[in-house]
Amino acid sequence: MSEKMQRITLASRPVGEPTDENFNLETLDVPDIGEGEVLVRNHYMSLDPYMRGRMDDAKSYAAPVPIGGTMEAGTVGEVIASNHPGFAPGDFAFGMLGWATHGVGKGAEMRKLDPNLAPITTALGVLGMPGFTGWFGLMEFGRPKEGETLVVAAATGPVGSMVGQVAKNLGLRVVGIAGGAEKCKMAVETYGFDACIDHYAFETASDLRKALKAECPKGIDIYFENVGGKVLDAVLPMMNPFGRIPLCGMIAWYNAGALGAEASAEALTGPRMWRSILVNFLSVNGFIISNHFDKYPDFLRAVGPMMAQGKIAFVEDIADGLENAPEAFRGLLKGRNKGKQLVKLI
Amino acid sequence: MSEKMQRITLASRPVGEPTDENFNLETLDVPDIGEGEVLVRNHYMSLDPYMRGRMDDAKSYAAPVPIGGTMEAGTVGEVIASNHPGFAPGDFAFGMLGWATHGVGKGAEMRKLDPNLAPITTALGVLGMPGFTGWFGLMEFGRPKEGETLVVAAATGPVGSMVGQVAKNLGLRVVGIAGGAEKCKMAVETYGFDACIDHYAFETASDLRKALKAECPKGIDIYFENVGGKVLDAVLPMMNPFGRIPLCGMIAWYNAGALGAEASAEALTGPRMWRSILVNFLSVNGFIISNHFDKYPDFLRAVGPMMAQGKIAFVEDIADGLENAPEAFRGLLKGRNKGKQLVKLI
CATH class of the missing domain: 3.40.50.720 (NAD(P)-binding Rossmann-like Domain)
Structure with missing residues (x-):
């Protein structure tokens, strides 16, 4: 029996505040990986206000999430399998793998994280x-x-x-x-x-x-x-x-x-x-x-030293479990979170 | 008997389109000039949309014209008397001397014009x-x-x-x-x-x-x-x-x-x-x-040659006489003019 994963898809487009009916929690097989791809067991996913826009079918800077599609999110986790030379099992990686416990991404679109430099969650917030x-x-x-x-x-x-x-x-x-x-x-x-x-x-x-x-x-x-x-x-x-x-x-x-x-x-x-x-x-x-990712190294060069000198504080709010993501997301849109809103997936 | 001049002052603040009642045409003595000042017989004044804003008593980038004050305008004309070393009688000058047949300005705030280089009216429009x-x-x-x-x-x-x-x-x-x-x-x-x-x-x-x-x-x-x-x-x-x-x-x-x-x-x-x-x-x-007058020489350097090469056309609409300025101004706000709206004052 193959390993199972969970994901949350967009079931219907919300009118106003998203309700539980707009989301669908699915269990499915963990997919195989193709050439250049990486399979990650996500440890954390990010919740951000922009996701509300993706649920609407309006012209915006990014295409909407299609009905039945996995909700978008930045994720950090551990590489389980890799067909990309930049990643090996056991590595930690940032990717846009969505509201899901596992995800397959192109290695070229992912970023390796060093958990000794900073907690991997910071790649979704203060350093992300x-x-x-x-x-x-x-x-x-x-x-x-x-x-x-x-x-x-x-x-x-x-x-x-x-x-x-x-x-x-x-x-x-x-x-x-x-x-x-x-x-x-x-x-x-x-x-x-x-x-x-x-x-x-x-x-x-x-x-x-x-x-x-x-x-x-x-x-x-x-x-x-x-x-x-x-x-x-x-x-x-x-x-x-x-x-x-x-x-x-x-x-x-x-x-x-x-x-x-x-x-x-x-x-x-x-x-x-x-x-x-x-x-x-x-x-x-x-x-x-996303139009300015070429400046990301400049950001790390500027803010990294400030972090190291203790000049940049950060706070994280961590919801527990993928099934609690919709409620945490509603809370985010209402400002109930105190720091960067994350969801723990493992 | 001293020489007379005419000016138009703001009689009251308009509600919507300015009416004749909002303006007052006055006849008064041509004033004397003080230290550093220049007296000009205006030949043309400019009409511009920004003047409508000056008639309101709202916070804006410039102070409103006070009730009883001369309506603002850019003017070009001939110097009659000068207490400023940069100007002599017979010179042509641009200034902000208002809706008036004559005006006194500080020489330091005026600009001498060479009528052989371009018609003086261009200082109010295409080159102004x-x-x-x-x-x-x-x-x-x-x-x-x-x-x-x-x-x-x-x-x-x-x-x-x-x-x-x-x-x-x-x-x-x-x-x-x-x-x-x-x-x-x-x-x-x-x-x-x-x-x-x-x-x-x-x-x-x-x-x-x-x-x-x-x-x-x-x-x-x-x-x-x-x-x-x-x-x-x-x-x-x-x-x-x-x-x-x-x-x-x-x-x-x-x-x-x-x-x-x-x-x-x-x-x-x-x-x-x-x-x-x-x-x-x-x-x-x-x-x-007006916040960028330091760039005016750059403008002349860039556009002057284009003018000389016939690459920049311009059209002027000239109303005749100060008393016709309010009607020409209403026309401007309604888009009745075809080119740069001026008022001939002499």
Whole structure:
């Protein structure tokens, strides 16, 4: 009898928040590997907000997951079998092997990990795609300068916490926005932000803006944008002339869906947004990190030493078992996680 | 009896389109000049869309014109008296002397013109602020590459016609949008655009988009944005990955006013706009040319030779007499002018 594996496929496209019915947990045989391929027993998978977008059938930067297809995810695990010269059984590897206990990938598209240098989970968070996203977006499109003020939402997330910590190291004033007092405490105490504002404490964008003004007396020079919604509405009018907005997500609008998104934003109209960009000479740059993987070595060179010097903290939330991934994913979309959300698969 | 002059002041702030009641034509004595100042008999003044913004009392990149203050404008004329070593009576000079037959300016803030090099009116249009705006925005934020497709609205205006002609010279496909068949003909025949679409012929953004798609088979790489409204709504979903949007105006929304603007844009919501920027990795940069006057010599060095080689055409619309400036200004906001709108003052 061949070895069995489990995976979660997309059963149907969600309307709003994904429900259990949108996912299907399947048991199947572990597949054979072909030429140049590697079989991995996944130890951890990553959960990230972008996955919500992949569940919709809307034109976006990446093709949607097809109905019946395995949900996408970054994974780390141990190589069991290899037809690729770069990998041998017992090696640890990062790959995009999806919501699954095992996966087969092309060796050329995987990356070998040294578990003695850093815990393998960091390849999914602080040293992986989220950390790289934060560092790259800040440096490339944020163009930080000492003494400036930076605001980042989802401050304790793996992207936001990287943005804030790198900016602090460069001498900026860093103000986070997070959901709940506990996360705000973490932003200041664990990640060293100058201040962090609990957006749950403010019902309207204008109230949130008042609180931001108290913490950003010189306005905002960089808004690292990954949430949209009320936070964006609060921040936009506070941007200083020549401000920069690296834009890599709008999680607050994700569950609204591709078309329904409009309904949730009475206040933030297109013309008002456009006018803000114009009158303050803002630079808004949308990006997705997969277009910039050529810069990944630069990231490791820049952030690796900061990690080694203890200047970059990270926190992980680990859900246990593939079957609990959908609930952990819903929690992520609602901000229930405190650090980088992972799922333990072994 | 001292010499008399006329000026137009802002009598009240307009709601929507400016009416005659918003302006006041005054006759007063020509003022004396102080240290470092120059008195000019204005021959021409410029009318530009940005002036509509100055009539509102909203936070913007420039202070509003105060009630009772002279309306702002760029002017060219002959120096009558000078307390500045750079200017002598009989010289021609460009200045920001406002809607007025005469004006006193600081010599340090004026520019001497050589009427033998180019007609002095060009200092208000093709070789002045509008032409410079088009060239700078295209080169700095548009980052044009041969073979790409550029779209610019207000194609026959002094900004749009410069953008299109420079882009054509760089080997881009250039598609204009203009109001009316006559302007479209002018864009193609006078300015050498590859095509021009009459936005009056399309009631909705989606119909306009269909027409654009026919002329932009490879999508749009650069949208030089100076109008907002229906055109923006049509263009945004057509932007190619890594597209660039230099943003220097939104004339379609100006008359709507700072707060009323929302009403005119049912379709183009903030989230939809933000999503377009994100999913196509767009670069949107707001700018106003007055922040970049240090690059003006570069502009003259780049465009001067193209002018001399007959590669840059320009068209001027000249209204006669200061008293006709308000009506010409309303015409400008409605797109009734065909070329750069000037007012002859002598």
